Amino acid sequence: MSGSRRVTLKPGDTIGILGGGQLGRMLALAAARLGLRCQVFSPDPDSPAFDVVQNATCAEYADVEALELFVADVDVVTYEFENIPAATAMVLAARRPVLPDYRILETVQDRLVEKNFVSGLGIGTATYVDVASAQALREAIKIIGLPAVIKTIRFGYDGKGQAIIREGDDPGQVWDDLGTRSAIVEAFVPFEREISVIAARGADGGVECFDVTENEHRDHILKYSRVPAVIPDTLAAQARDIAKKIATALDYVGVLTVEMFVVPSADGLTLLVNEIAPRVHNSGHWTLDGASVSQFEQHIRAVAGWPLGKPVRHGSAVMTNLIGDDILDYEKWLTVPGASVHIYGKGPPRAGRKMGHVTEVKQSK
Ligand code: AMP
Numbered sequence: 001m002s003g004s005r006r007v008t009l010k011p012g013d014t015i016g017i018l019g020g021g022q023l024g025r026m027l028a029l030a031a032a033r034l035g036l037r038c039q040v041f042s043p044d045p046d047s048p049a050f051d052v053v054q055n056a057t058c059a060e061y062a063d064v065e066a067l068e069l070f071v072a073d074v075d076v077v078t079y080e081f082e083n084i085p086a087a088t089a090m091v092l093a094a095r096r097p098v099l100p101d102y103r104i105l106e107t108v109q110d111r112l113v114e115k116n117f118v119s120g121l122g123i124g125t126a127t128y129v130d131v132a133s134a135q136a137l138r139e140a141i142k143i144i145g146l147p148a149v150i151k152t153i154r155f156g157y158d159g160k161g162q163a164i165i166r167e168g169d170d171p172g173q174v175w176d177d178l179g180t181r182s183a184i185v186e187a188f189v190p191f192e193r194e195i196s197v198i199a200a201r202g203a204d205g206g207v208e209c210f211d212v213t214e215n216e217h218r219d220h221i222l223k224y225s226r227v228p229a230v231i232p233d234t235l236a237a238q239a240r241d242i243a244k245k246i247a248t249a250l251d252y253v254g255v256l257t258v259e260m261f262v263v264p265s266a267d268g269l270t271l272l273v274n275e276i277a278p279r280v281h282n283s284g285h286w287t288l289d290g291a292s293v294s295q296f297e298q299h300i301r302a303v304a305g306w307p308l309g310k311p312v313r314h315g316s317a318v319m320t321n322l323i324g325d326d327i328l329d330y331e332k333w334l335t336v337p338g339a340s341v342h343i344y345g346k347g348p349p350r351a352g353r354k355m356g357h358v359t360e361v362k363q364s365k
Helices: 022-033 048-052 064-072 086-093 102-108 111-120 134-144 171-178 233-249 295-304 324-334
Strands: 014-018 037-042 055-058 076-079 128-131 148-152 162-165 183-187 193-201 207-209 213-218 221-227 254-265 268-277 316-323 339-343 354-362
Touching: 014 022, 014 086, 014 295, 022 037, 022 048, 022 295, 037 048, 037 064, 048 055, 055 064, 064 086, 076 086, 076 295, 086 102, 102 111, 102 268, 111 128, 111 183, 111 268, 128 134, 134 148, 134 171, 134 183, 148 171, 162 171, 193 233, 193 295, 207 233, 233 254, 233 268, 254 295, 316 324, 324 339, 324 354
Parallel strands: 014 037, 014 076, 037 055
Antiparallel strands: 128 183, 148 162, 148 183, 193 207, 193 213, 193 254, 213 221, 221 316, 254 268, 316 354, 339 354
């Protein structure tokens, strides 16, 4: 069976999800609402997504035998995180369609390839230079200036694998502390705000974007998302166009997130793309309670080969992440009028661990 054949699932069919975190859990819940089953594959026996599906595979991503058994049970495969090993995806794609196409991971798993791809589309990014040694870092700083941000090329998230370099810092020490062989150095962007666009693209090439979301981080971790973002309508339209252009250039099927900086400039406000996430995203969690169709449902519809929803927002929404011990306040949140509480079922809280979220929707626009 070809990995690239067109998929059209029927209610009762099964979607295989790689990754068992909260995103996989919320995808499986959205699928269930549409009468679709999910089978989750994750190496972590405590995966929160296991709790909401009947069939789960707990095995390493390199376990070919387990992958073969898993893929035989599903009609299409998708994933909830971007660091899927290419070899894993290839084993699966030989048997069933993998959506979004796993070859896009080559672009988005590597910050340098991703930045080159985005700027190749004529879309703005922070100025960047790739570096592979402390000496190269010194040279890069001469080009980029300070402050600058250094990021490992692979496996960075929630501020991990990155550091700000300021005047007076020793580049040799920064390089050693990062402990990597390849990184990019970016100009520090004096952004006014951070926004994201959650875009869904169907197999027919149609794209539906949610309204632009504004994101506030604490200690490099998303704390609040607010929608609509407080930006001019023309800029919001530009942001959606950027996401659409990226999704189309990748021939993407599913939900994709584009994080951007809003930067004041002589010509007004401009947008710079920071990162692409080939998946549903924390900044889109408000859509579960704040829109007629959620980001999770859009992703499930897209990979099922079903028509995308046309999302209608119910009002202005604020999503608050419950991080670490914040979850201990869940009883307080349960009594807040209008608050929708989501608890991921992760067991003991740890500092920096996303344990749940709350969305408050106000009907005013
Ligand atoms: P990232 O891992 O690229 O998503 O970065 C995490 C966070 O670090 C972003 O959401 C920003 O708040 C901040 N950040 C990343 N890159 C830059 C930059 N070039 N200039 C300023 N802040 C940045």
